[in-house]
Amino acid sequence: MALPPQNSDAFIREVDEELRRDQIFGFWARYGRTVLVVILVGLAVFAGFLYWRHHQDQQAGLTGEKLQAAVDKLSANRFTDAKPALEELTRSDRAGYRAAARLALGGVAAQADDARTAAARFAEVAGDAGLPQPLRDLALIRQTAVEFDQLPPQTVITRLQPLAQKGSAWFGSAGEMVAAAHLKAGRPEAAGPIFAAIAADPSVPETIRTRAVQIAALLGVDNQGR
Structure with missing residues (x-):
């Protein structure tokens, strides 16, 4: 359980982080797996x-x-x-x-x-x-x-890492799942750059890029010019 916030600013930041996490997982649960x-x-x-x-x-x-x-x-x-x-x-x-x-x-x-x-x-x-x-x-x-x-998040990451590289024909699909696995494991700092890279790659299908743009934005990561 998180420690009680020491002041109002800390409390606001904590609430903001929880809301952001809920938005990200809600987005993936609603759209990612279904699609x-x-x-x-x-x-x-x-x-x-x-x-x-x-x-x-x-x-x-x-x-x-x-x-x-x-x-x-x-x-x-x-x-x-x-x-x-x-x-x-x-x-x-x-x-x-x-x-x-x-x-x-x-x-x-x-x-x-x-x-x-x-x-x-x-x-x-x-x-x-x-x-x-x-x-x-x-x-x-x-x-x-x-x-x-x-699957445990690390299993997904290990299995798909070779395909989740820029230049791979499967970068969009594999990268999205690898990034989602990082989120599932509580590592948004590892997931954000992957979503941003997907969003900026014109070879990735548009539906995957659109999701990546939105999740990268929720994570506060620059979409590399998109």
């Missing part, structure tokens, strides 16, 4: 579709057709109809199709608030050394997003 979960299905499907398109000329056939049909059903929000084909594709002898199916099923589970299943699906892809690194990185981001509330 991350909502985009899981879209990102997973998009990644699977791109991977399929990249190999379709060489790997055309029944497996490709099944994946395309499943993607079409997911795009139409027919998640239940898509699941049998996706489950079958997770056993494909082609690594790319297995990865795409697992990413998509992870997104479906996350949409259904089944965080444990979603995390397991994403972890399968993230831990597969035979897959292209971009797919593995995407899966690690998705896994951490659905597990965020249950």
